[in-house]
Amino acid sequence: MSLEPQFSYWERSSFIDNADVIIIGSGLVGLSAALYLKKNEPSLKVLVLERGFLPSGASTKNAGFACFGTVSEQLELLQHSSEEDVARLVNYKWRGLQRLRQNLGDSNIDYQQHGGYELFMADEKPHADRQIEKISYLNNLLKQAIGTDNIYSVANNKIADFGFDKVSRMIYNPFEGQIDTGKMMRALLNRVYDAGILVLNSCAVTSIEQHDTGIQLITSQGNFKATKVILATNAFANQLFPELKVIPGRGQVLVTKPIDGLKLKGTYHFNQGYYYFRNINNRILFGGGRNIDFDAEATWEFGHTEKVKQQLTTYLNEVILPDQNAEIDYWWSGIMGFGEDISPIVRQVEPNVFCAVRCNGMGVAMGSLVGEEVAKLTLNG
Numbered sequence: 001m002s003l004e005p006q007f008s009y010w011e012r013s014s015f016i017d018n019a020d021v022i023i024i025g026s027g028l029v030g031l032s033a034a035l036y037l038k039k040n041e042p043s044l045k046v047l048v049l050e051r052g053f054l055p056s057g058a059s060t061k062n063a064g065f066a067c068f069g070t071v072s073e074q075l076e077l078l079q080h081s082s083e084e085d086v087a088r089l090v091n092y093k094w095r096g097l098q099r100l101r102q103n104l105g106d107s108n109i110d111y112q113q114h115g116g117y118e119l120f121m122a123d124e125k126p127h128a129d130r131q132i133e134k135i136s137y138l139n140n141l142l143k144q145a146i147g148t149d150n151i152y153s154v155a156n157n158k159i160a161d162f163g164f165d166k167v168s169r170m171i172y173n174p175f176e177g178q179i180d181t182g183k184m185m186r187a188l189l190n191r192v193y194d195a196g197i198l199v200l201n202s203c204a205v206t207s208i209e210q211h212d213t214g215i216q217l218i219t220s221q222g223n224f225k226a227t228k229v230i231l232a233t234n235a236f237a238n239q240l241f242p243e244l245k246v247i248p249g250r251g252q253v254l255v256t257k258p259i260d261g262l263k264l265k266g267t268y269h270f271n272q273g274y275y276y277f278r279n280i281n282n283r284i285l286f287g288g289g290r291n292i293d294f295d296a297e298a299t300w301e302f303g304h305t306e307k308v309k310q311q312l313t314t315y316l317n318e319v320i321l322p323d324q325n326a327e328i329d330y331w332w333s334g335i336m337g338f339g340e341d342i343s344p345i346v347r348q349v350e351p352n353v354f355c356a357v358r359c360n361g362m363g364v365a366m367g368s369l370v371g372e373e374v375a376k377l378t379l380n381g
Helices: 009-016 028-040 071-078 083-104 122-133 135-146 156-162 181-194 234-239 306-320 363-380
Strands: 019-024 046-049 116-121 167-173 198-200 205-211 214-219 222-231 247-256 267-270 275-280 283-288 328-338 345-350 353-357
Touching: 019 028, 019 214, 028 046, 028 083, 028 181, 028 353, 028 363, 046 222, 071 083, 071 122, 071 135, 083 135, 083 181, 083 363, 116 122, 122 135, 122 167, 156 167, 181 198, 222 363, 234 247, 234 328, 234 353, 247 306, 275 306, 283 306, 306 328, 345 363, 353 363
Parallel strands: 019 046, 019 222, 046 198, 116 267, 222 353
Antiparallel strands: 116 167, 205 214, 214 222, 247 283, 247 328, 267 275, 275 283, 345 353
């Protein structure tokens, strides 16, 4: 007896069969691609399949940082990439953030531009000073990327105002901001629904098969047919295409209970961006720590490790909110996609199958443009 679900005629004709394009993944990249397809080819039948009850990777689990990189992150990239490539990537992320704001509207994503700060600990003074010495060089290198040469500046005088302990140096970037990730995805889904695009959740794609009549997707809910397919699963991409060089990276995150008189406002990074925190509704959101054990955090499994939880808790109570014994209200994790190359992978992987993956932890900044880029490739491919 066949175990494949027995869909009705109506379910088949209205939900299942004859999609022109099926997009796998309902995160920021996948939905941005869907919107671009419908905007440019309104007659296309576009279907989005999502394995989770909600988007499963990082689009609903990220920290909501509208950022394009700290001084330390840029200098680290320059160790392995050319000046041209680093500047081009900053421009890409900058344009991606502006596109996200244009597409959805600042109020719909609760965009706030309080600036971004990079912190250096008391035992990092020589390292911090070396980074600070490079500020003029970086500002000059990146001035064409975002249209100004006044990007990074020293902000040591603000350390005491924020109430930090064990912080010796701080660099400020006024052009970075923050969003409400949940509101962003709600706004994006509403745009998708209004465009007549169908999103089916709890539908995991297990394989993609090429047939003479088109492409067949084998899923947990039965088989689907399409003319073209877009893979937008980021960190999970090589579960379907192992040749794609995407390494998963789990980000563990906490949010405190509300804090009276919270002084922090903005986005904050330290330890080359491996730790990051921000204000949200009089709380602190704090995440990171995968550098403690890269191998353990290179996983597709959601969850937490005691080593990372303990380090986050220690930094929270000793550096960010010293002597306040802040109570933690939420813990969660998201899975990001990384690779040796600093650019995302946007290309055709099989006849009529395209991918847009590996955002290197910068999905909020890159996602809108990456989605549009793969949609253009699909239309022209």
